[in-house]
Amino acid sequence: MDRYIVAGGLVVSSKGSMPANLLVEDGRITEWVGDLRERDLPIIDAGGTLILPGIIDAHTHFHMASGDQFTVDDFSFGGRLAASAGVTSIIDFIEPLSTQNLSEAIMARFEDVKGCPLDYQFHLVIPQRFARDPAWFELIDRYHLAAVKGFTTYREDGLCLDAEDLENLLAWASKHVGLLTFHAEDDGLLRAAEEKLLAKGQSDICFFPQSRPLDTEEIAIRKLLAIGSLPADLYFVHLSTRKALDTIIEARQTHPDRALWVETCPQYLVLDESVYEREADLNTVCPPLRTHEDQAALWMGIRTGIVDVVASDHCAFALEMKRSSTWQATRAGLPSVDAILPVLVNEGVGKGRISWEDLVRVTSENPARLFRLKGKGSLTPGHDADFVMISGHKPLDTKETFLQSRAAYSPFHKEQMDRRWLKHVVRRGEFLVLDGRLEASLGNGSFIPLG
């Protein structure tokens, strides 16, 4: 079905909702049709449904190397899992292995992604050993990559960048349109916290949150902003604390010449540190899960526009890979690519914390705009036909159980992940989910050009 009309739905954007009949042709929305009687085309009845732009998950780790193993959800399976919860595009990472140079890492990742049913883009991770080599400036442009990612920690993995390295990244960002993103946890502070725990003999996995204290993001952000004479824009991934948000609010006032963007994740919105008293090893993630006060600040941040993007940081390790009795030996990361839309609908819109408009802004419009994803993030004519249809408050009559990550556990509660309201998920005109059921054959996604 190359041409059809989605008729009678309410299309949501960050500015509001309005009824529209979407004409879909060859994977794109070409027109909002006024009078349906003039068109002899198949009609998809969207009466009583909300139509949102497809979710863009700007932070996934499919098939990511971890020591001599990999995260268990690859692009093909992880893409299906994501589609089953409304995701139509992802931005994953190119992270050079110790044996690879940047070009080799890029080529290998374009092989890995084959078979992904979603449209995709990449962030290029700059390890310390390449930070002062300007060769990557050219690679980003040559391969049209969405963004660069730097780290202020993980020294043992060769990722932590020092002041001179950071200067080089900032110089790139100030001269190019590409976005510079950071994992902001302060390495010095983390080391001090770890040494303190070790001195007290506190290696048990239950001390994981104390090994990454509450102020580690705030301090890393402050240091990053103090570096560099060039006013580069910065995007901070997976912020978890009220303190970090307060730091951003303050910094936006004192640095009006720079754009500072904030991402958070579903796990920081609804899961809290109490899990470390029970199943600590299954819930390790960096930064750790925080307090109810931090959760409230993050929801408020979405509502008031302080938080720009909600992405998953999906990083799935199988149960046996997660099992660990000490915080030093843990593999941090959670399966969450299928949690963005359910958590924001059930816990956000459903509980009056955010509006549908807020949801569209942080899951679709902003990621498309910030990472310059051409054709994404809007349902106005000229954009890709990527959308999610939500059936009011009436649960769909589906017996199907949802797909689950190969991690084979979920940190989220059942009611947080409920999605019986999810009717259709469409990527460039193709139905990935039809009447609540994941389609058997999803076809392949495409590399998203930059706009």
Ligand SMILES: [Zn+2]
């Ligand atoms: Zn991540």
